[in-house]
Amino acid sequence: MPESVAAYLAEHPKMTGVLFTAMLLLTQAAPAAANAAQATPGP
Numbered sequence: 001m002p003e004s005v006a007a008y009l010a011e012h013p014k015m016t017g018v019l020f021t022a023m024l025l026l027t028q029a030a031p032a033a034a035n036a037a038q039a040t041p042g043p
Contacts, residue, residue, distance in 0.1 A: 009016050 009019075
């Protein structure tokens with residue numbers, strides 16, 4: 001078992017792209033979810 005994340009990514013270079021894409025999607029989804037959760041004042 002790798003000792004660190006850096007060692008794991010050195011052994012599995014494709015996972016770098018997977019993690020980057022996942023982080024990119026999460027950074028885009030969080031503000032969208034926050035905007036959808038805002039309360040809209042009604043009449």
